[in-house]
Amino acid sequence: MRTMQVYSTxxxxxxxxxxxxxxxxxxxxxxxxxxxxxPRLAGDSFxxxxxxxxxxxxxxxxxxxxxxEVPETEFRELVEAAINFPAPLVPLEEDVSxxxxxxxxxxxxxxxxxxxxxxxxxxxxxxxxxALTILVATSGDTGSAVAHGxxxxxxxxxxxxxxxxxxxxxxxxxxxxxxxxxxxLEIDGNFDDCQHLVKxxxxxxxxxxxxxxxxxxxxxxxxxIPQSFYYFWAYAQCDDGKPPVFSVPSGNFGNLTGGLLAxxxxxxxxxxxxxxxxxxxxxxxxxxxxxxxxxSIETISNAMDVGNxxxxxxxxxxxxxxxxKMRKDILGSSWTxxxxxxxxxxxxxxxxxxxxxxxxxxxxxxxxxxxTAREDVAGIFLETAHPAKFLETVEPLIDTGIDIPDRLExxxxxxxxxxxxxxxxxxxxxxxxxxxHQ
Ligand SMILES: *Cc1c(COP(=O)(O)O)cnc(C)c1O
Numbered sequence: 001m002r003t004m005q006v007y008s009t010x011x012x013x014x015x016x017x018x019x020x021x022x023x024x025x026x027x028x029x030x031x032x033x034x035x036x037x038x039p040r041l042a043g044d045s046f047x048x049x050x051x052x053x054x055x056x057x058x059x060x061x062x063x064x065x066x067x068x069e070v071p072e073t074e075f076r077e078l079v080e081a082a083i084n085f086p087a088p089l090v091p092l093e094e095d096v097s098x099x100x101x102x103x104x105x106x107x108x109x110x111x112x113x114x115x116x117x118x119x120x121x122x123x124x125x126x127x128x129x130x131a132l133t134i135l136v137a138t139s140g141d142t143g144s145a146v147a148h149g150x151x152x153x154x155x156x157x158x159x160x161x162x163x164x165x166x167x168x169x170x171x172x173x174x175x176x177x178x179x180x181x182x183x184x185l186e187i188d189g190n191f192d193d194c195q196h197l198v199k200x201x202x203x204x205x206x207x208x209x210x211x212x213x214x215x216x217x218x219x220x221x222x223x224x225i226p227q228s229f230y231y232f233w234a235y236a237q238c239d240d241g242k243p244p245v246f247s248v249p250s251g252n253f254g255n256l257t258g259g260l261l262a263x264x265x266x267x268x269x270x271x272x273x274x275x276x277x278x279x280x281x282x283x284x285x286x287x288x289x290x291x292x293x294x295x296s297i298e299t300i301s302n303a304m305d306v307g308n309x310x311x312x313x314x315x316x317x318x319x320x321x322x323x324x325k326m327r328k329d330i331l332g333s334s335w336t337x338x339x340x341x342x343x344x345x346x347x348x349x350x351x352x353x354x355x356x357x358x359x360x361x362x363x364x365x366x367x368x369x370x371x372t373a374r375e376d377v378a379g380i381f382l383e384t385a386h387p388a389k390f391l392e393t394v395e396p397l398i399d400t401g402i403d404i405p406d407r408l409e410x411x412x413x414x415x416x417x418x419x420x421x422x423x424x425x426x427x428x429x430x431x432x433x434x435x436x437h438q
Contacts, residue, residue: 025215189423227258283332
């Protein structure tokens with residue numbers, strides 16, 4: 001069988017195998033890789049969905065992308081090792097449920113993508129004897145998920161670029177206290193600077209000549225694919241036959257694009273809601289038809305403070321750059337910090353369920369939609385992180401203290417180790433060229 005090919009959304013680079021796309025991260029033309037053919041799951045798969053465990057669903061959903069690259073038994077082992085925590089659908093009120101994606105080791109949904117990608121890359125490089133250097137920009141949660149996913153994986157060095165003073169203390173501690181093959185670079189700038197540095201590095205000839213560089217940002221196709229698994233699992237857990245609407249708190253739009261993949265694979269999702277904080281360039285695009293990237297604004301849902309979302313290129317590609325087509329599947333919705341705080345407090349007081357600031361944006365967007373929806377739907381918002389990761393924001397809103405999970409407590413007591421760097425590319429470049437590598 002021919003191996004799964006992927007193409008660049010910019011269409012200026014040749015198609016490559018999905019294996020090469022995973023190992024290189026980004027095509028040379030600066031686009032993003034997309035699968036040339038999205039496997040459709042056979043119709044009868046859906047009638048059996050409810051008989052499968054989450055891991056079994058993940059294997060069945062993911063394997064068709066890698067069938068010619070990874071033997072099925074290895075793929076199964078890889079999925080079982082990567083996705084070794086649950087994703088329960090928790091009903092909150094009539095027609096509103098939270099899909100909790102916060103039960104992984106770093107307590108945020110990025111564990112799904114990062115752990116799957118780390119194991120897949122490690123499988124791919126096992127036969128080769130060169131080291132991989134992974135660069136990743138983080139606005140908070142990606143850094144810890146990637147760091148934990150790759151910790152002590154042989155042959156892989158990880159550099160995490162994060163904006164100084166712009167991530168919470170807990171987030172910072174989760175990726176600056178690990179050591180081993182993980183190095184945290186504290187950039188004097190904002191998240192967009194970090195993302196820009198990473199993108200520039202991939203197109204820099206000197207760096208690419210001396211290092212085998214790859215990306216672990218949500219631009220890597222190996223992060224995207226596992227982010228479709230839990231949409232299937234949520235669907236399997238809804239048992240009332242109502243069509244699902246997913247409200248996805250979004251920043252770089254990798255999570256939402258994972259849902260779009262699930263829909264293209266055949267999952268009957270009625271509607272997506274692109275839920276943003278005031279960094280609302282995608283909701284604005286859906287409203288006006290114009291995409292205007294801009295500097296990000298700091299909010300309490302800081303993992304969504306993105307002014308130029310990278311996965312937007314994939315969304316455009318999936319809808320042939322036609323805003324009319326995109327509007328049929330995706331609604332936009334954006335919320336302020338005050339509204340977010342109010343929602344956290346109100347839901348806590350009414351139901352005893354504590355949302356984090358990101359999930360709360362998803363909740364607000366879902367409620368807004370349900371208020372005007374013309375049919376009975378199963379409303380699901382993705383609860384993307386544990387509220388304890390945002391203690392400073394959440395605790396003042398409720399009348400009790402938050403239980404801090406042990407995993408977080410340990411990180412908080414460990415010592416931060418990071419290397420300060422300016423936001424100039426030359427500084428990053430000379431640092432990377434000075435590190436020992438094969
Ligand atoms: C990264 C992140 C988001 C945004 O996800 P994207 O895939 O970048 O849209 C939302 N919530 C939390 C907690 C995150 O860490």
